[in-house]
Amino acid sequence: MNMNEIRQRGLSIARDSVRQENLVSTGGVLELLPDALESLSMDKEYLLRRIEDELRKPTMNPLNAVLGIFGMRIIHTENTLSTLGGELEGESGLRVTEESAGEASQFLRLNEETLAGAAKEMAERLGAAERSAKETEIYLKEQNAALHAEAERGNEALSQLRADYQDALKSVAERVQYILSLQGPDGADAVTKQLGELLTDLNMEAVWHGELSDESAAEGLFTVFRTTGTERRREKPCVLLDGKPLLKGVRFETDEPAGT
Numbered sequence: 001m002n003m004n005e006i007r008q009r010g011l012s013i014a015r016d017s018v019r020q021e022n023l024v025s026t027g028g029v030l031e032l033l034p035d036a037l038e039s040l041s042m043d044k045e046y047l048l049r050r051i052e053d054e055l056r057k058p059t060m061n062p063l064n065a066v067l068g069i070f071g072m073r074i075i076h077t078e079n080t081l082s083t084l085g086g087e088l089e090g091e092s093g094l095r096v097t098e099e100s101a102g103e104a105s106q107f108l109r110l111n112e113e114t115l116a117g118a119a120k121e122m123a124e125r126l127g128a129a130e131r132s133a134k135e136t137e138i139y140l141k142e143q144n145a146a147l148h149a150e151a152e153r154g155n156e157a158l159s160q161l162r163a164d165y166q167d168a169l170k171s172v173a174e175r176v177q178y179i180l181s182l183q184g185p186d187g188a189d190a191v192t193k194q195l196g197e198l199l200t201d202l203n204m205e206a207v208w209h210g211e212l213s214d215e216s217a218a219e220g221l222f223t224v225f226r227t228t229g230t231e232r233r234r235e236k237p238c239v240l241l242d243g244k245p246l247l248k249g250v251r252f253e254t255d256e257p258a259g260t
Contacts, residue, residue, distance in 0.1 A: 017030055040111075041109045204240060209249060227253070
């Protein structure tokens with residue numbers, strides 16, 4: 001391959017790699033690979049001088065002298081190869097081996113300016129990609145922090161709404177409980193009916209002590225006050241929310257006077 005073919009092949013390989021890895025922001029860096037390849041070239045003048053120097057040396061095998069520059073050597077597995085004229089053709093015992101070429105193999109030239117330019121362009125593109133990634137990371141962190149703060153505020157507002165709702169329910173229950181205490185457990189007028197419907201709409205229920213089947217069912221639902229007076233006391237029903245006591249009811253028990 002000549003240098004132009006190498007460059008085109010390098011560009012094709014780079015683009016294939018970009019497609020295979022689905023690179024977007026950093027894919028252009030690989031397309032600079034041919035520029036890096038162009039920084040290497042063969043030092044023809046040095047190579048010619050080395051060949052001339054090797055050919056001037058007294059040797060029985062000038063071909064190996066030239067191949068040695070490239071780190072190779074041709075050997076005959078049966079006989080020593082001493083001449084070139086017609087000796088290679090049809091020989092089955094010949095084999096090329098690799099060996100150290102030493103300092104003589106320094107025929108490659110590095111164009112540091114070309115390589116530095118390619119490296120600079122790669123670094124600039126990678127730097128731009130890193131800055132873009134960093135900016136995106138910072139933006140996402142800021143957005144996440146803002147969303148977290150907003151969620152916290154939302155949770156606080158929701159907690160407050162729940163507390164306010166519970167307070168409102170309790171206020172309604174207290175008001176209904178008071179009105180029902182005025183109506184009494186036997187109240188059957190329109191007001192009592194409407195109050196019952198209101199409680200039902202709010203998943204609440206008013207339960208009088210006399211409606212319970214036994215005393216054990218009243219445990220925890222009523223506060224009991226003992227009295228010796230004969231005046232009439234107003235009992236209050238227990239108000240349940242979702243089947244659990246929201247407001248305890250009130251009932252009175254009369255103690256018999258001593259000595260009766």
